[in-house]
Amino acid sequence: MIDFCCDIGNYAFREWPVNDAPATMELMADAGIDHAVVGSIDAITYVSPHSANEDLIGDVDINDRHGRLIPYTVLSPVYPGVEDDMEDSKDLGFQGLKLYPNYHGYRVDDPPALRLIEMAASWGWPVIVTVRIEDERHHHPLMKVGPVALDSIIWAARQLPEATIILSAGNSRETPRFLEQTRDLPNVYAELSYVKGPMRALETLVDRFGSERMLLGTHMPFVYPGCGIAKIAEANIPDEAKQNILESNAKRVLGL
Amino acid sequence: MLIDFHAHVHDDDDGRYSDMLVKEARRIGIDYVCISEPVTHSRDSLAVVRSQNDLVFRTYERYPDFFVPLVYTHANLGQAALDEVQKGFDRGARGIKMEVATLITDKCVEPIIEEAIARDVPLMQHTWHKITGNYPFETDAVHCAEIGRRYPELKLVMAHISGDNRWGIRAIRDVPSVYTDCSGSIADYGHIEYCVEQLGADRLLWGTDVRGADYLYTLAKVRDSHLIDEDKAKVLGLNAAKLLHLE
Secondary structure, three states: OEEEEEEEOOEOOEOOOOOOHHHHHHHHHHHOOOEEEEEEOHHHHOOOOHHHHHHHHHHHHHHOOOOOEEEOEEOOOOOOOHHHHHHHHHHHOOOOEEEOHHHHOOOOOOHHHHHHHHHHHHOOOOEEEEOOOOOHHHOEOOEOOOOOOHHHHHHHHHHOOOOOEEEEOOOOOHHHHHHHHOOOOOOEEEEOOOOOOOOOHHHHHHHHHOOOOEEOOOOEOOEOHHHHHHHHHOOOOOHHHHHHHHHHHHHHHHOO | OOEEEEEOOOOOOOOHHHHHHHHHHHHHOOOEEEEOOOOOOOOOOHHHHHHHHHHHHHHHHHOOOOEEEOEEOOHHHOHHHHHHHHHHHHOOOOOEEEOOOOOOOOHHHHHHHHHHHHHOOEEEEOOOOOOOOOOOOOOOHHHHHHHHHHOOOOEEEEHHHHOOHHHHHHHHOOOOOEEEEOOOOOOEOOHHHHHHHHHOHHHEEOOOOEOOOOHHHHHHHHHOOOOOHHHHHHHHHHHHHHHHOOO
């Protein structure tokens, strides 16, 4: 299994026991996950995220001897010198870009973000756009961050059809709408960490959209990894669809 | 034994949804499903409350060995609310459900609480703590704690661990008569273990909030937790069976 929604680090608003690469890999092993695309949690709330990327890659380099973690750099397209941070990320061994538009204060359909996505695409890097990181009802009272407007992600994907764009943490309403409105874009995917319902959610999604553009996402360490896996692995859908969502599609995106 | 303590059937006029629910729940190995039908858009309509309860009991009558009905009421409707509860028990209810028509601390709820105590049945109260602001009559965990202290003989179930589970657990941990269910979309890593650590394994009930939630997603947060097997069994069904007087 390959997990497309996993983060490592410390979260500004809550403590948890899984905050480094060794603990993450232990959790992955317990859940049966072979590889995980990982970004830095610290970078989400850093104004200038890149120093958190450097911390993450240090942790991964020291502790991940078998290449189980696939690091993505978290950057803000509107921060001065972000192109240098992109180049540095490439040199450090990052393999993709992860964006949090509403945490870093920009729109993904504005020119700075489009330029960064274009840069990533020119290197063959996939780009993850994260809609939310936790339920909006439970944010810190002084830091209420709304979900990213889905239309902005769809618009960005349409502007840059050569880019591989992955919707992350779209909920049960957003994810089908996103898949519907990007049907003609084969490079556009959705990871399913925030699809938590309704009953038989996966059956409905696979019936409507097939299984080729969906990816496993657990949202570790925010969420029990088993929840994201069970709803796919135990769903009443064909084995081929399960295989696609749990692994094959991710291999294609990652070029494995 | 696997008991979903918190599920809904919604707009199921032709029975197709409940047929699908039964099929999916049985596929997963669930023995009983507790159902109720709250009204969230109106506080004042007895007709709507009756209609929702009628849906629940018709569904129950189609699958009497599988569904466990809770009667729903709006306490602000006074004697009519109590009459509706009593009618519900005549049709097989094993508990009472309340949503967002009143705060559980409102004076008008007292007769409903007393009825639950007299019948020795659970009273399930929808509860959430939202940083975005609760509905005007949406109960918070601190309200449940207050009622638990005032009525220690009441079997009060605070639904959803109040959404923000750390807040909810903290609010009720010193009120041993208050139970909670872990239904809904929240699956924060470690919160099931934390809940059992703080409240004990006898006070947590597994629930889903189907149809809004997915069975497999909500089951995994308890099944795949690090609870010891004995505690998992309590949370997944034994506690509910005891509360509901099920064999």
